[in-house]
Amino acid sequence: MHIRQFDLRRDLQIVLQFQHEIYERNFPGFKVTQKFLNDFARQLRAADRSPAERLWVLEIAGQVRGFVWGALITSMVDEFVGYIKNIYVAPELRGQGHGRRLLETAEEWFRTEGAPKATLDASMCNQQALSLYIKAGYHGERLRMEKSLNEQFGRGIDYDRRDTTQRESRPAGQNPGSERPGR
């Protein structure tokens, strides 16, 4: 088992495959579509070129079975912080500390880049991820609340049909801030 830096050419497809579970679990009602994956692939290519973003993969017996995506961002309150955009461990390997090790790899990079804090967004419905984050030392700062106003609410929107001209497209990691330009 080892954790190595993401290689766009070798690892893009498997990291895209992981997005089905990540997004459908964290955003109940959301369906990962080909268009979503194409957008996500574009973001991964951009991240690969950016000095403010870095990904690592978990490789076991030559197979990629997890990954973590970190970014250095400027948020509304912090000029310079680390942000975990995405983390994943394959189902058969969960509960063995791989998630924790991936998280620590990204945190170590944030630290060496001079970021005083690591941040992330979490879904309240994802108990495994919440447990991982809390055990790793994260605590809640803000809580996004919602209330159903009609029957339609909560069924999710059709990603392929939505109007992306009005709102910011933010499929990767619900990033609350802007990425810091390369350091």
Ligand SMILES: CC(C)(COP(=O)(O)OP(=O)(O)OC[C@H]1O[C@@H](n2cnc3c(N)ncnc32)[C@H](O)[C@@H]1OP(=O)(O)O)[C@@H](O)C(=O)NCCC(=O)NCCS
């Ligand atoms: C969240 C996730 C990355 C955790 O990975 P993991 O390798 O299982 O995590 P670890 O083994 O390092 O576990 C760390 C802690 O998480 C918690 N945890 C892990 N698996 C758990 C489970 N099945 N049930 C409850 N808590 C669990 C535990 O608190 C654990 O600490 P402990 O072993 O000391 O008790 C993994 O469940 C996953 O990939 N989920 C789907 C993708 C996702 O939702 N990602 C998060 C949003 S991007």
